[in-house]
Amino acid sequence: MGLTGFEKEQVFHFFKSLISELGGLFIFRGVRFRCRCKCLDVPDERLVVDILAYYDPGTKEVFVCSRHLNKAINAYKLDVSCARMFILYVLLHEFVHYALDYLGFRPLLTRLPDKVRFDEPFSEYVALRSCAEGRLRLFGSIIRELPVKEDEKRCVPLFSTLSRPVPYSYFNRIYAPQEGLLNVSAEAIFMKLVKMFSGIPAVDPDPITLTRMLFIDPPTELALRDVKPYMRLVQKIPAVGVLWCD
């Protein structure tokens, strides 16, 4: 498979079967023909998950842009199991956006310039971490086990190493090494950034300044304590509606 490419119907089949396996996280709301999927005249080889699917805070729904998703799966020459994992990763990324909205972070995040939207690398990291761990974990709370087989985890490095533009690419600077190597949870770092940006007006710091700011000092116990209120809340997040845009 993979080498000859997948048909749109096959990708839809993977998506549908995943959605049914992910009950409690997603509810399938049907196929839609008019979505706000971006028109890509010039294809960008770099991965931007939010082009493949997007979360609409207005309707509180996730929209999957089937044409772009299909293109990406074929462009990365994924085999069957990695194609399925890739769809899972995209859905989880959007679910994290939805969860952050549910938890009330959206007003702060939307006033940030695109290049310093630290929720994007956070969503990237949580989605990848979930695929690697085989469970969705957010703010120290396990939301649910995921349908990920042990041998399917080999797909995760493929996704992690795909080239991404800023701010998506920051996941492997801000969150992954801190949690993976230094044992500081991504959520603690996220909270630190929330606090940091809550205290400053909507300025437009350049990405270099941002990354410097991120490494000023590691999250403290206080930041870790900040995470705790969200532990219970995440358990109450209702399933998000998901639509397939043809």
Next chain:
Amino acid sequence: MVRLAIKDEDFRLAFELLYSFEQLFPNYLELSTGKATIHDIISKINIEKEKEQSKLDEKLGYLKSKGIEIELSDVLVFLMGETKNPEIIKQSIKETYKDSVRLDALDNEDVWNVLNDAYKSRQKLSLLNHVSEQVVRIGGISEAFNELTGMTLIREMRHRYKVLSEFFNLLERDHEPADLPMGRLINLLDLKPVKTPEIVRYIESLVREGYLDVYQIDFSKSFAVFMFLFAHVTKSGLNGKEILNEIGLYRWNKHRNSMPEELLVYFIIPLSFRRLTNMKTGLIVARLLTELRRQGEMEYVEDICRSLQNIEKYGSDELVNRIISYSYFYGDLDAIIKLGELAKVNRSLEKALDQLRGQKRIPAPRNTSRAQRSN
């Protein structure tokens, strides 16, 4: 210098004996269903010697009846070995014996045919005697010999003994590290030579289980290094076949006849570790290297191996596992290099991590080799 294998005299003698024996009885190994033991061969040689001697006697008797004395027969048979041309032989006899010998008999075509047969018998007898002497001289190696004759590899390679012999020489001689695939890494990891028979046994087991096809093995330097690494990982407790399964059937079938570095890194990376649990974990670093297509950059692989050594030396298995899992899932091999260097300097992996925490900055993958970075 790098040497892959240590010569085993018994093994080589047994191999040479088998080679001589195969020349004498080309179909013997093929036809014998089970192992051909050294005792079978001794009795076979004795029977053949008797048969060949009686054939030769018969021929010499015929020549005598035609007026060619034994002494002249010997000379003629010798000359048959030098040239098959009767005219040249006759000329040579004339010049040597002048008129003291009658050469009328040599005008008979049958005589020449018998002389030719006698020559062949003499040749065969000489080879039989040589093998017989070898058998007596190396009586103590029956075990090595019996093992060899039972091997599919040896049986299937019976017409290509020289190829095998050259392969053994390749294994047993010193190489400049740069002339051998992974040579510098073998030195870096201080991997000692293994015994040649061990390597042969591992090839045999791979052939028997269908991982290798005897007819497609090229017995090149890359193959020699592969078998050397295979022997090392298997001896250390991590079954080499587990690694082959990790590589995957598709990739293995694609590369097994050329053994590129892409395959060899799967063996060399786990060997950076001493402890078995870490070796198993190390396999995923090899997988990541392959997937990131960094395996072609040997300097980078060297950096990784050196750092893995330091990480294991100065850290607990739990920490090693944590670092490798992180590097694997998020594609950050540079973190291994960085931590390995820091662990060496601090003589502790914990301290290295603390130092990294203190630096507040972890380099992201740069996708450049060490060589490029230094420019």
